[in-house]
Every structure is written in structure tokens, then in C-alpha cells.
Amino acid sequence: MQVTLRIQRFNPDTDTKPYYREYTVEVEPTDRVLDALNLVKWYQDGSLTYRRSCAHGICGSDAMRINGRNRLACKVLIKDLGSRITIEPLLGFRVIKDLVVDLEPFFAQYRTVMPYLINDEPPPIRERLQTPEERELIEDTSKCILCACCTAACPIFWTTEWLGPAAIVNGHRFLFDSRDRATEERLAVLNQRFGVWRCRTIFNCTEACPRGIQVTRAIEQVKRRILFEQS
Amino acid sequence: MYHRFDAVIVGAGGAGLMAAAQLAGKCSVAVISKLYPVRSHTGAAQGGIAAALGNVEEDHWIWHMFDTVKGGDYLVDQDAAEVLAREAIDAIIELEHWGFPFNRLPDGRLDQRRFGGHTRNFGEGPVRRACYAADRTGHMILQTLYQQSIKNQVIFFDEFMVLDLLLTEDGVCTGVVALDIATGELHVFHAKAVLLATGGYGRVFKVTSNALSLTGDGVAIVFRRGLPLEDMEFYQFHPTGIYKMGILLSEACRGEGGILRNGLGERFMERYAPTLLDLAPRDVVSRSIYLEIREGRGVEGKDYVYLDLTHLPREVIETKLADNTDFVRTYLGLDPVTDPIPIQPTAHYAMGGIPTDVDGRVTIDAQNTPVPGLYAAGECACVSVHGANRLGTNSLVDLVVFGRRAGRHILQFVQENELHPLPKEPEYHARAEIEWLLESDGEEKVATIRAELQEAMMADAGVFRTGDGLRRAREKLGELRNRYTRIGIDDRGRTFNTDLVEAIELGYLLDCAEAIVACALAREESRGAHYREDFPQRDDVNWLKHTLVTRTSGGLELSYKPVVITRFQPKERTY
Numbered sequence: 001m002q003v004t005l006r007i008q009r010f011n012p013d014t015d016t017k018p019y020y021r022e023y024t025v026e027v028e029p030t031d032r033v034l035d036a037l038n039l040v041k042w043y044q045d046g047s048l049t050y051r052r053s054c055a056h057g058i059c060g061s062d063a064m065r066i067n068g069r070n071r072l073a074c075k076v077l078i079k080d081l082g083s084r085i086t087i088e089p090l091l092g093f094r095v096i097k098d099l100v101v102d103l104e105p106f107f108a109q110y111r112t113v114m115p116y117l118i119n120d121e122p123p124p125i126r127e128r129l130q131t132p133e134e135r136e137l138i139e140d141t142s143k144c145i146l147c148a149c150c151t152a153a154c155p156i157f158w159t160t161e162w163l164g165p166a167a168i169v170n171g172h173r174f175l176f177d178s179r180d181r182a183t184e185e186r187l188a189v190l191n192q193r194f195g196v197w198r199c200r201t202i203f204n205c206t207e208a209c210p211r212g213i214q215v216t217r218a219i220e221q222v223k224r225r226i227l228f229e230q231s
Numbered sequence: 232m233y234h235r236f237d238a239v240i241v242g243a244g245g246a247g248l249m250a251a252a253q254l255a256g257k258c259s260v261a262v263i264s265k266l267y268p269v270r271s272h273t274g275a276a277q278g279g280i281a282a283a284l285g286n287v288e289e290d291h292w293i294w295h296m297f298d299t300v301k302g303g304d305y306l307v308d309q310d311a312a313e314v315l316a317r318e319a320i321d322a323i324i325e326l327e328h329w330g331f332p333f334n335r336l337p338d339g340r341l342d343q344r345r346f347g348g349h350t351r352n353f354g355e356g357p358v359r360r361a362c363y364a365a366d367r368t369g370h371m372i373l374q375t376l377y378q379q380s381i382k383n384q385v386i387f388f389d390e391f392m393v394l395d396l397l398l399t400e401d402g403v404c405t406g407v408v409a410l411d412i413a414t415g416e417l418h419v420f421h422a423k424a425v426l427l428a429t430g431g432y433g434r435v436f437k438v439t440s441n442a443l444s445l446t447g448d449g450v451a452i453v454f455r456r457g458l459p460l461e462d463m464e465f466y467q468f469h470p471t472g473i474y475k476m477g478i479l480l481s482e483a484c485r486g487e488g489g490i491l492r493n494g495l496g497e498r499f500m501e502r503y504a505p506t507l508l509d510l511a512p513r514d515v516v517s518r519s520i521y522l523e524i525r526e527g528r529g530v531e532g533k534d535y536v537y538l539d540l541t542h543l544p545r546e547v548i549e550t551k552l553a554d555n556t557d558f559v560r561t562y563l564g565l566d567p568v569t570d571p572i573p574i575q576p577t578a579h580y581a582m583g584g585i586p587t588d589v590d591g592r593v594t595i596d597a598q599n600t601p602v603p604g605l606y607a608a609g610e611c612a613c614v615s616v617h618g619a620n621r622l623g624t625n626s627l628v629d630l631v632v633f634g635r636r637a638g639r640h641i642l643q644f645v646q647e648n649e650l651h652p653l654p655k656e657p658e659y660h661a662r663a664e665i666e667w668l669l670e671s672d673g674e675e676k677v678a679t680i681r682a683e684l685q686e687a688m689m690a691d692a693g694v695f696r697t698g699d700g701l702r703r704a705r706e707k708l709g710e711l712r713n714r715y716t717r718i719g720i721d722d723r724g725r726t727f728n729t730d731l732v733e734a735i736e737l738g739y740l741l742d743c744a745e746a747i748v749a750c751a752l753a754r755e756e757s758r759g760a761h762y763r764e765d766f767p768q769r770d771d772v773n774w775l776k777h778t779l780v781t782r783t784s785g786g787l788e789l790s791y792k793p794v795v796i797t798r799f800q801p802k803e804r805t806y
Contacts, residue, residue, distance in 0.1 A: 057558075097727040128328065
């Protein structure tokens with residue numbers, strides 16, 4: 001089938017502002033949007049610029065706005081979108097070129113939540129013990145691939161400085177890990193002015209997550225943990 | 232731009248980050264990565280990471296070592312396999328201490344599952360040896376190691392692509408040249424030690440589980456500098472790729488009880504591996520699938536068979552194979568709980584690569600003479616622990632064990648050695664290549680040449696090979712090499728020029744493909760993943776040896792080096 005891709009373009013070396021360009025490609029209905037982008041880049045216009053790598057929803061490179069929703073281009077099929085597809089870069093980040101945005105602020109937020117296990121007790125010779133039930137608490141949030149779909153879908157993030165959903169998901173992943181010993185420091189970070197309380201429970205993040213993580217629920221669990229620990 | 236570090240690591244997958252963890256805070260170290268580190272393909276590994284913990288049933292490292300040697304069809308260097316199997320245990324415990332969220336047993340210890348080719352008591356039957364986190368074990372390794380890098384404040388150069396390796400006239404490694412993709416600027420990294428951890432080159436084949444960015448960058452820059460590559464003819468096809476797309480479905484699907492069925496509904500592995508059945512090593516299973524297809528027993532006579540999980544409890548499919556279930560639902564519109572899944576073998580893993588010793592030092596000859604300051608680890612390296620065919624989960628074991636060993640050896644090396652001066656005009660070659668490509672305006676397209684390369688390799692250098700087919704592939708590659716000199720790219724800008732990146736990558740793919748074909752044509756026997764229909768038997772008298780291929784002004788030259796055999800004499804390989 002034929003599809004028309006309407007793609008936002010911007011090259012800082014030659015353009016003063018973004019514009020849209022249309023491309024028509026011949027694809028199978030079961031092809032990924034990424035396949036269509038590749039057809040444009042490989043056979044029509046090599047200057048079209050986007051990130052991609054694994055092409056099956058694991059690496060998180062190709063997060064972009066597809067018909068207004070944040071998706072991984074490799075995880076959405078043409079047949080689910082129809083023959084006219086609008087593709088734009090993620091909102092809330094500086095556009096470097098075409099669909100490539102500067103994710104450094106995103107990773108900077110991620111780093112502020114201390115995204116690593118903190119436990120200074122001398123480890124045993126073998127594994128630390130953790131029951132399947134304890135492990136289950138971090139099952140959902142440990143799936144995060146840091147693609148930025150959630151954070152870039154958050155209206156609070158578009159207008160206000162705050163940690164954003166992805167950083168909180170990664171904070172949650174360690175806060176609820178039975179092996180971690182830094183609960184107090186973690187809650188202090190998540191409880192600050194730019195922390196979890198900026199969330200207005202809009203659920204855009206949950207809807208956007210290509211890994212199916214219940215992002216809003218994770219944020220709520222962090223809020224409750226703060227209230228619980230303080231009371 | 233010029234940078235100076237004690238150590239520079241190229242590649243931020245499992246091997247690179249594991250090495251970085253050994254070096255951070257102890258010497259100055261930088262990691263250069265073509266992608267953001269969390270995009271690395273280690274994250275796509277699914278099923279597990281093996282270690283003889285014996286948590287679920289009796290197990291011993293020497294059984295793991297034996298399986299690795301036999302799985303590799305006795306081309307494995309057994310001193311290295313012993314290191315792999317012994318140190319896997321400690322490396323996995325270290326990952327756990329760093330917070331890796333492994334699946335657990337009810338008593339809180341690490342759970343373990345079955346995997347292809349892993350057996351108890353030297354081949355008696357399957358053993359539960361693979362530690363895992365659902366079917367996203369690689370994702371958790373990558374995340375855990377990146378988390379450690381953040382904790383250790385490792386310096387990253389994200390989205391920098393390596394272009395050249397710097398060696399002095401005496402053959403000492405002094406750094407690398409890399410392209411900052413965002414700005415188009417060249418950067419010279421001057422270092423006492425360089426670790427190449429750039430991953431594989433599955434993109435030489437048409438149907439592959441590998442990421443688009445897996446183009447053999449580190450392998451190719453070593454080759455271009457006249458250093459040898461080892462065992463390039465051994466390339467693994469994973470049995471269960473999603474039909475036509477090549478997306479990997481984990482061996483854990485069969486580890487959890489999944490069965491392969493042909494078009495007649497038969498469990499055909501009974502014919503080929505009566506003991507291990509569907510959990511035979513990957514080379515055996517992939518060949519069996521193709522044989523079924525050839526004999527007309529593919530599904531509806533087509534070139535695929537089924538992976539059948541429908542007899543497994545929904546709970547197992549939805550939780551222990553959650554990502555695989557998601558792939559099947561997303562890309563095929565099928566539900567593994569009720570539908571058999573169409574699969575075909577998919578190009579998956581390079582056993583060959585840059586020759587190293589067990590400390591990650593790159594070596595150049597049959598005597599294992601090291602290149603001072605140059606290291607390699609992970610898929611781009613050939614230790615050789617995988618020999619002619621890698622066992623499932625051993626790629627993750629390889630990168631944590633040998634990434635760690637390389638890191639530790641580098642630390643010692645940079646403490647004991649001075650920085651050597653750079654060669655004159657260190658960025659000369661890299662600049663010439665970039666300028667040529669940016670000005671290229673020929674009629675040939677990168678994508679067209681790449682597609683023809685991938686077709687040719689798939690047809691003539693895949694699971695089944697013949698002398699005639701390999702000669703045809705060699706001729707085709709020669710033609711493509713020639714056409715590559717006449718390419719034209721569309722994007723001439725400096726900012727985030729991925730058109731340029733893809734053109735450079737195609738050059739790397741050509742190098743890797745030529746090496747594969749030359750080595751495969753010379754090896755007139757069948758061993759592990761290298762199957763020659765015109766020489767269907769393994770030939771230990773003439774071919775129990777590693778291939779080394781070197782690029783010279785006169786073309787590709789082959790030489791050989793002996794296999795290290797310590798505990799297990801080669802035997803007939805049946806499962």
C-alpha cells in the first residue's frame with residue numbers, strides 16, 4: 001500500500017524554522033513506521049535524520065511523535081495508522097536536526113535520582129536474598145528503557161521544570177528494591193519542589209510508555225511512600 | 232579536538248561498561264559510544280546468563296566448560312573456556328550485588344532455567360544453569376552496568392563514532408580517532424590503552440536479529456590497520472527469528488518448554504538431536520530447520536516452521552516470556568498463548584573477531600604476541616570461548632567475564648606504562664575518508680549496495696555454504712567494493728549527518744563480509760556454524776585450528792593458529 005509521510009524537518013545549518021515535507025512510499029500494512037522512514041532515507045532523501053537502532057522496541061532510540069502521540073517508530077505498524085502519517089520530534093526538547101532531539105536534559109534528570117543501588121553493607125559471598133514477592137515490586141519500573149516517550153508526553157514537563165516521569169520511574173525502581181538502603185536520601189530527592197508533587201495525574205505518561213509500564217501508578221506509589229514515611 | 236586519557240573504551244555495551252567499572256575512579260577513563268549507552272545491543276539479549284551456581288539442581292563449572300567446548304565443536308580454546316566457566320559464578324554474584332534484578336526462587340536465591348546445549352554431567356540431559364530476569368536479561372545487564380557508570384561518574388562521549396585506530400611505527404596503540412556525530416567534528420583520543428568493545432556485525436546478512444547499528448566498526452578499523460581477525464567464517468544463525476523480520480525470539484521459549492514443529496506438525500528435532508531435542512545447540516537446530524524446509528516440510532511448503540508454545544501455561548508465557556509475547560503480538564498480530572509462531576533462522580552472533588588472550592589483549596599471530604595498549608572484549612573479540620558455535624547465554628557471560636578481565640588488565644597496564652606520542656597527523660586517514668564521503672557525488676547509492684551485500688551473504692555465506700557459492704559471493708563483494716568507490720550521498724552537512732554515518736558503516740560491512748567469505752572458502756570442512764555442503768564432515772586432522780585473516784597490499788592473507796586443548800579431547804559431537 002501507499003502511505004504519505006508528513007515529516008517535520010529542520011536543519012539548523014540551513015533553516016531558520018521547522019517546516020513539513022511530504023514523502024510517499026510503498027509499504028506493507030505490517031511494516032513498521034521505522035521501515036517507512038528507512039525507505040525515505042535510503043531511496044528518496046538521505047538527509048532525513050532520525051535515531052534508530054534495534055528496530056524492535058528494546059533500545060529506545062526512535063521515540064518520536066507519530067500522529068500526535070509519542071511512540072517508538074519501530075513499535076507501531078502502518079496498518080494501525082492508515083495511509084497518512086504525521087511524524088514530528090518529541091516535544092519539550094531542543095531539536096538538533098529533523099526528528100533528533102537533545103536528550104541531555106533528560107539524562108541529567110535521570111542522574112539526579114541516584115539511579116543505582118545504594119547499600120554499603122558488606123555483601124555476602126553469594127547473592128543477597130530477595131523473595132519473588134520483593135522482586136515483584138520492581139518488576140514494572142525496572143523495564144524502563146529511557147526512551148523519553150513518557151517525559152516528553154507530560155504537559156507539566158512542557159511548561160515547568162520538574163523531574164519528569166522517567167526519572168521518577170527510575171527512582172521508584174530503587175526506592176522499592178528490598179536490597180537498597182538509601183530510602184531517606186531517595187525520598188528527599190523525590191519530595192523536593194521539582195519532585196513528584198508536580199505530577200497532576202494526567203496519565204499521558206502511562207499511555208505513552210512503549211514498555212507498558214504503569215508510570216502514573218509508580219509516581220503515586222512514590223507519593224504514598226513519602227507520606228507514609230513522614231507520618 | 233584533542234583529548235588525553237589513561238584509557239579509552241570504544242563501545243558502551245556490556246563489555247565496555249564492565250571494563251569501565253573496573254577503571255572508574257582508579258585512572259582517567261572515557262567511554263566513546265556511537266549510541267547513547269543504554270541503546271547498546273546488549274540490551275536486546277533476552278533469555279539468560281549461565282553460571283554453575285547449582286541453585287536449582289546440581290551443577291559444576293567444569294560441566295559448563297565442557298558444554299562450551301563441545302558446543303563450539305572443539306574449536307574453543309579450553310584455557311579460555313575454563314576462565315569463562317569458573318569466573319561466570321563470581322561475575323554474576325557481582326552483578327547481583329550491583330542491584331541486578333534477577334528472578335528469584337521462593338527462598339530468595341537466584342532462579343535458573345534451561346538453555347540450549349547446557350547439560351548435566353557432560354551431556355546426560357538439560358540442566359538449569361541460566362540466571363535470568365524474565366526475558367530481558369540483557370536489558371537488565373545493560374541498565375545495571377550503566378547505573379554503575381553513573382555512580383562511578385564515568386566520562387562518556389555519547390554519539391561518537393570510531394573511525395581509526397592509532398598505532399606507532401613500532402606497533403604500540405596510542406589512541407583512536409572518532410567523529411562527533413552531532414557536530415561532524417573529528418576528535419583524537421590519545422591514550423595509553425584502548426579497549427574495543429563495539430559489538431558484532433550481523434548487518435552483513437539480510438535477515439538478522441542485530442540492530443541497524445551493528446556494522447563491525449571496531450573489527451573493521453583493526454583490519455584496516457593490517458592486524459589479523461580470527462575465525463571470521465564462524466557466524467551463528469539463531470534458530471528462532473520472527474519470519475522475514477529476523478527479530479529474535481529467545482531460546483528461553485524452548486528452555487521453558489516450547490517445541491519446534493514443521494508443516495506436518497511433527498516435532499522434527501527428534502530426528503536430529505534425540506537427547507536434547509529442541510534444546511540442542513543453535514547451529515544444529517538452525518540446520519535442522521533448513522533441512523526440513525528443503526525437504527518440503529516447511530509450513531505450507533514455505534521457508535518457515537513453527538515455534539509452538541501453546542501447550543505452556545498462560546502464566547509462563549505472559550510473565551517469564553513477557554517481551555517475546557509482546558513481540559509476537561505487536562509484529563505478527565498473533566497470540567503465543569493460542570497460536571504457533573512462524574520462525575526462521577536469523578543471523579545472530581559472530582564467534583570470530585579481533586583475536587585476544589584471556590586478559591583481553593589483542594594478539595597478532597599464532598604465538599599470541601600482544602599489541603601493547605590494545606584490548607578487545609565482547610562480541611567484537613575472539614578469545615576464543617565460542618569456537619565454531621556459541622552456546623546460548625554465553626555471550627553475556629563472555630562480556631561480563633572478559634570485559635572485567637580486560638578492565639583489570641588495563642588498569643595494571645596504564646599504571647606501569649607511559650603515554651606514547653601520537654603518530655604525525657593522527658586524524659589524517661579519518662579526515663580523508665570523511666572529506667571523500669562528504670564530497671562524493673557518484674551515481675551509486677549506499678542503501679542499494681548494502682542491500683545487495685546482505686542478499687549475497689544470506690544466499691551464499693549463511694547456514695549452508697559451498698565452494699561455488701562462496702566464490703560467487705567473493706566476486707559479488709569485489710563488484711560492490713568497486714561500486715562503493717562511486718557512491719554519492721545526499722547530506723553534505725556537518726550536523727548529525729546520519730547519511731554520512733551509514734556510508735562509513737557500509738565500508739565497515741564490506742570489510743567484515745570480505746573477511747567472512749575468504750575464511751569460509753578456505754576452510755574445507757564442516758564445523759559448528761560453518762557448514763560446507765561440499766565438505767560435510769568435521770576434519771580434525773587438517774582443520775582443528777583457528778583461522779587468522781590479514782589484509783595486505785596483495786589482498787587477504789590467511790594463516791592459522793593451534794587450538795588450546797587442556798581437558799577435553801575432540802570427540803564426535805552428537806546431542
